[in-house]
Amino acid sequence: MATFRRLLGFLRPYRREVVASLVLATLAMAGTVAIPWLTGRVIDRVRAGDSADVTMLAVAIAVAGILRLALTVARRLIAGSVSLGVELDLRERVYGHLLGLEMGFFDRQQTGQLMSRATVDLQAVRFFLGYGLIFMVQSALTILLAAAAMIALDPGLAGLSLIPVPFVVFVAARYGRRGRPAIQEVQQRIAEVTAEVEENISGVRVVKSFAREERQFERFGDAVGRLFDQAMISTRLQAFYNPFIGFLPQLGLAAILFFGGRRVIDGTMSLGDFAAFYTYLLMLLGPMRMLGISLGMAQRATASGARLFELLDRTPRIVTKPLAPALPAGSGSVELRDVTLRYEGASRDALTGVSLVVPAGRTVALVGATGSGKTSLVALLPRLYDPTAGEVLVDGVDVRDVEPSSLRSAIAAVDDAPFLFSASVHENIAYARGGGDDVPREEVEQAARRAQAHDFIGRLPEGYDTRVGERGLTLSGGQRQRVAIARAFLADPRILILDDATSSVDASTEQRIKAALREVMAGRTTFVIAHRLSTIALADEIVVLEDGRLAAHGTHAELLEVSDLYREIVAKGLPDQVFLTRKPVEREVAGL
């Protein structure tokens, strides 16, 4: 109930409109309810043979119809815009909240689950607040007003013929509660079938090369079979509830015929009242069902609302003091003081007691096995995470004491698998500076040139305006990386973070990327997560990490002397390097 009240809170900015549409709905319903009553009067006047009154009453019905028309149009327009407004508010609130949460939150949540909150749950809530609530109120109003009119006509018969109403509402609410999840479950099964199809199309070579068509067909048959079963569950619910909900009010009609008919014959009821009763009950068929269904909707919306509030109530863990100063000017020196980092819910530290001083302008290679803490270390610099203990300083100030966006715009990262947005190449490069039209094409082109990306961009179908990313043209790993390097150029950061695990690039591209990197690194403090000796060679100093601890720190020559681990990495990790030194003819071609 508390959740329900909080949900209604979303309507608060639209108080006036909500009140207006309630008033309009009530008046329109009064018009609706008046029509059968007037019809009843007409029947009575017809029986009495009074044609003048008949004309007058018919005109009254027409007037009621016109009033209802005007009121309903107004009500629908107001309520419609309120529901769209609520929808927009709700969506932006959730989105804004998500953007404000710390990275650690996203690490623990699957994107799919968050999407489900932001789409399925949000939809349940907005359907209810937008339409369900209005349907509910309107249906309830119709039933109440019609019931009042029926009681005024004949309380006894009203009582009898209204008996089915609560049952219909109850059954319809049950259906509303059970039917919808069943349909969602069907959607889930359809998604499974789709996934199965996707896999078989993407993996067609594997299937064919192992001649596994039969087995895959069986698997697909199973998935389709599960879809059928679930669809039948949904069909059975529909087949049971729909006719049942339709049947119950018929009993009320039968009661009117049976008892009302006798009353008219007895002379204790007029034929017009009888006809009015009959019409009222026909009129209530829709609202009864609708009230039930919207009650079911309300229950689901409350459940979804609870999940949504759980998300909205989650306060961001990385917060900055209000009025924190911007990062002071500097050239990008970095210091880690006894830093320990343990991710929320993790059983061991990702980094333990790491202390490191990097003077401005130096290039540091981070070396270590997967999971040794390389990525965690660099994630601390733009404050994607806060250390569990210790402090991180950039240009002499603790990163927690400065305004985050000023810190982050001083740092740029080029990932091994750079993420590009579904936007033009231009927008993706200009991203660092607010994107789009704010950055002139010349600047973007210049950055792309320096990143060795200008040539291939020129060959794209629409050059810099080619749409890339998930819903655009797919760029190769090497191309994506160069776009990301161009993005970093344009950001003009003090500190650069690189991951050199380039994938699938041929020799000439490799050379180009290296040249681009050399260019972008000049004059900046650079951290390179290094996967090969050739990159390590670019570095001034090397940091070897092992299980989250700083195992060694020094130049290549120094480390070869003091670190067994480093020696092993150099020896084992780069077999190509090893054989190059074995045969004279090869030494010759390698230019060694």
Next chain:
Amino acid sequence: MSTGEAKRTETRLEDVRRRLRGTSGRGRKLKGLIALLRPYRSRVAAMFVALVLGTAASLAPAPLAKHAIDAGIVPGDVSTVNWVVVAFVISALIVWGATFAQTYLTGWVGQRALQDLRLQIFRHLQSMPVGFYERRPAGVLISRMTNDVEALNSLVTDSVVTLFQASLTLLGTIAILLVFDVELALITFCILPVMALGSLAFRIASADAYKRTRETIGAITGYLQESLSGIRVVRSFAQEPRHRRRFHALNDDNRDANMKTVYLNAGYFPAVEFVSALATVAILLIGGKQAIDGQLEIGVLVGFIAALNGFFDPIGQLSQLYTTYQAGMAALDKIFELLDEESDLVEAEDAIELDRLRGEIRFEDVTFAYSTADGTKLALADVDLVVPPGQTVALVGATGAGKSTFAKLLARFYDPTEGRILVDGVDLRDVRASSLRSQMGIVPQEAFLFSGTVEENIGFGRPEATHEEVVAAAEAVGADGFIAALPDGFDTEVGERGVQLSAGQRQLLAFARALIADPRILILDEATSNVDLHSEGKIEEGMRRLLAGRTAVIIAHRLSTIRQAGRIIVLDGGRISEQGAHDELMEARGAYWALYRDWAEQAAA
């Protein structure tokens, strides 16, 4: 699926396929639909009986009310009233039962027919050669199976029923009104064209508007998804405010599109109510006068008003059909187009079942040209080559030199344009595909894993393999170490919906998968991606184990692999430019020597 069930499904599909293919020309789509429903004709017949019965019974209340008034209440005959009430309850029970049966049967038949269609399309796709997939974006094929089948779903399950039910209701109501009173009925019918045209116009306009809202909401969902997947980049560049603005703009678009539907609905539905009120007024005015003059029984008035609903609802429903019908037919067109595609790699009736191969490969003057949108593109020319059993051949050359075409022809993803390819002396075109493929292992560059457990993925190479064999295969290629470190070991879910494995780990699983299939011939496209320093050595070791004792063709990218190959073939522009062992080629100082120098420089840079 059990074996018996699978067999029945197979026979049914065969029958449907024959019928679908047999149809052509005008009325094909209708015939196609009928072919899909044909296996379930008795149920379809029962559904129609229930539909007609239910619709007829649902028309009863209005005439019954009229009869109760005119024959019972007005003359004061209580027993007639009693009989009417009994008839009334009976008709309601019939509606209940018939609607239940009809809803259930429609759902059952519709879902079954769609299930058949899905299986049919899937089977058809499977029968297509790999070249077919390369010419079409995966999204289009997926959409045939999902969106298009769903569009048919609403046509088959909703529209057909609505069409018959609404038409019957409308016709029945018209008949009842005519029997009640011809003059009054004709006056009421004046509304028909107005309502029908108005409703149709409304449906067409709102179909457009709803399409816009679906598109805009799709854009919102897509943007949301992207913001979440790219949150790290958003955060790193501190671009949250910009995303918030863009999101707001998308939401505004959606609101504008939605507002159009609000306008349309606010106009249409109250107008229908109003027309219905006007009809009531007309009936009361004209009918009332007639009743006062004694030309009309008073029950007819009540009956008329009660029957009006049966008049308005079907018109609205029928107008709605228009859009679903169009969408469904368009979908059917696209599905037919797909099913009409013929495979260009057809297996001969008397194809040879291969025994266990020795593994000799022979290319005889093989030329291959891809057919592209504008003519053909030569990919391989006059390739002549014999690979003795057990030899490892490394294919090297620049991008586009013909390395992957070579591999694809050997795997018979395509047939050569000229010349022939023989395995153990038998032309690939004369061989039963399944007997060839089960002895030929293919390890693609990007190791594709299916969603399922690690064990299932390795066992994919030989489904009957025991757990021990799977473990042994994993150990042999050196994948056991990282598998043991996974949360559930061999039972860990991988693939799209499971744990994300690194490129190197996926590669090792692909090796194990190939090893367990124990192929005589191995085609391996080496991954170029740089894997973790420590995985590198493992992959090399795994590959050595995999190659032992088999004929292998490797599209090689690593110096170490190339050097260990028994023979190196250098391809240039689709032709073999050089071949021999590493040492020979280095001494020759030809194309290979030049290529090798580039690599070596790169590795040392």
